[in-house]
Amino acid sequence: MKKHEEQFLEYLSRKKLKNTSQRMIILKAFLRQKSHLSTEDFYLQLRKKHPGIGYATVHRTLKLFSECGIASERNFGDGQMRFEVSLDNEHHDHLVCTDCGRIIEFEDPQIEKLQLEIAQKHDFVIKDHRLELYGLCGDCQATA
Amino acid sequence: MKKHEEQFLEYLSRKKLKNTSQRMIILKAFLRQKSHLSTEDFYLQLRKKHPGIGYATVHRTLKLFSECGIASERNFGDGQMRFEVSLDNEHHDHLVCTDCGRIIEFEDPQIEKLQLEIAQKHDFVIKDHRLELYGLCGDCQATA
DNA sequence: CGATAAATTGAAATCCGTTTTCAAAATCGT
DNA sequence: ACGATTTTGAAAACGGATTTCAATTTATCG
Known part of the structure; x- marks a missing residue:
């Protein structure tokens, strides 16, 4: 599971993006969560431990995860976007x-x-x- | 294809809803269209011939179609709802x-x-x- | 270590499609 | 044709995603 973290860090430097404490916190929380949480739910969850982190940042960071391949976006038609950890290349x-x-x-x-x-x-x-x-x-x- | 129309009319009377000219126009246009149009696109299309009919009515009527089973809602994840004519019970x-x-x-x-x-x-x-x-x-x- | 340019953050505003509101108009049963 | 009820269209409200912006943080380089 270290791979995801590396992949993200590599993506950041490749795109000349910065490594911030918020991004690391969100990354860890994201990798830890199992289910298919909506951005909203994930944010609410995260806010318990880290009240300072804003919704916009969570949203942007999840998008980053998706771009760099460690997350996949899902849409179950309920109008909420959901993210899940993408495990290697296996589609499920x-x-x-x-x-x-x-x-x-x-x-x-x-x-x-x-x-x-x-x-x-x-x-x-x-x-x-x-x-x-x-x-x-x-x-x-x-x-x- | 007469079946769809009958099915809709039956649904209207069963639910004590009224048969209006707008609903009939929308029904005919809907059955005639082939593709998977979004509400928006369908509305724009329809407006060319029937400028008087409002978006809200189109939206509500498409929902009715869905409720009575002559249309299915589709969501291809692009944030637009799409409707298609449901052909009998064959899922595709x-x-x-x-x-x-x-x-x-x-x-x-x-x-x-x-x-x-x-x-x-x-x-x-x-x-x-x-x-x-x-x-x-x-x-x-x-x-x- | 600073200084500086560039990126990031959080709050609030904006966007955009869907859904609801409401007063006026149309429909249906009698 | 009357009266109760439903429907209509315009506009407002809604809900989630996305963007804006000023303040802050980060990375880089001398």
Whole structure:
């Protein structure tokens, strides 16, 4: 996991950006968090420990993470942008419970392969994809 | 294609809503359009022929379409909501060219099947899904 | 170590698409 | 045609993302 930090620092110097205490704090907090937090939620979380850091800075820094490749932006269609730590180059997809909001990650090489075939058939070169399955998780099926 | 119109009219009476000329105009224009237009674009398009109809009405009517099942909302993560005519119960997915914005629809029963298996494995019941492949279409690969 | 240029910060303002408000107009049932 | 109810369009409000700007911090270099 050191890799992410290095990658970020390298990106900063490559772009002649400055290494600030805020950026480091946000980076550490970001790497520590597991779930797919919206900018807002992440900010609120962070503010508990670091009340001085403003929303704008959090927002800008998350964008930086995304630019340098250590974060991916997600959009589950609820109007909130979400960020997650990108683990190496493995793409993964999401299973979202529409009731409790739980998000489970998965990946399926077979589906990926089929996607490539579809792209070929339409003469597309795929750069990225998103696959989200919406439904009810076990718990929520029970209470429904 | 008469079905959509009937379905909408039925929905209106079921909900004790009124059948207005605006709604009929919007319905016809909506069914005629092929692509995945954003509310904004659809409104601009419509305004050429019907300058009297306001954005709010278009927006509300598209929502109605969505509620009664003749339209589906799409969100390709560009911050604009898009609506498309829902053809019967067949779900389809999208291939989006990130350069020119072209959108191609496809469906793949194999992928659907794999999705169900994944859901089962995680004890989910799937209600819906979205799969979008982003890349460059043939034309844009050439000019890139 | 300073001095200086350049980048960053936080608060507030702005942006931009969506959604709501409200008074006037249209619709439907009788 | 009447009256209750819904709908309409313009404009305002909303919500989240993004930008602005003056003050502060950082990196670099003598």
